[in-house]
Amino acid sequence: MRIGVISDSHDNLEHLNKIIDIFNGKQKVDLVIHCGDVCSPFAVNILNRLNCEYFGVFGNNDGEILGIQKLSNWRFSKPPILKTINNKKIIIFHEGNIVEFIDESIDYVLFGHTHTPMLKFKGEQTILNPGSLSGYVTKNSTYAIIDLLENKTEILTLESGE
Structure with missing residues (x-):
């Protein structure tokens, strides 16, 4: 199972449309997780174009x-x-001020808020901030792909279209 992870899209409709095309096309994800700050209801209409489930x-x-x-x-x-x-425990936050304290029985800890991408490991646990899809603050539009079958997580930039 491949999971697309985004955060902090902040009503950037251009970037939301691009990531939906990537998730529906080249990346072919099975699920999308948004870690907060979609901002307005009209942006959700773009998420509804996904060919997979999201939350x-x-x-x-x-x-x-x-x-x-x-x-x-x-x-x-x-x-x-x-x-x-897929038998993996995943916890999702927006603000990640407590992520370091999450019990290691949780396989994936996902959060956003800082607009700065981060990928680190605590034992077998993956801690991931996909950064900001909007590109505001850091000027980089980033997202992440988690492949549960291959146990692989990567952070990608929207501009690369990866």
Whole structure:
């Protein structure tokens, strides 16, 4: 199973459209996780073009929560969210100030908020911030791909179209 991970899209519709095309095409992901700050309900309409399931958490800049929930068919929730996918435990936050303290029985710890990509490991645990899809603050538009079958995680830039 391949999972696309994005965060901090901040209503950047151009970048959302690009990543949906990448996830539906070249990357062929099976699931997309959004780590918060989609921002407005109209941006969810773009996520609804995905050829796979998606879900996410709310971030500190998500304004119209009810509108986002309705348009996403209730796929967004307040963090944290804990899911088991392909026998892997995945916890999703927006703000990652406690990620270092998450028990190592959780396989993947995903968060956003800082707009800075980060990939590190604590024992067998993967801690991932995909960075900012919007490209605001750092000027780089980044996302991540987790391949659960190959146990591989990588951070990519939107500009490379990888």
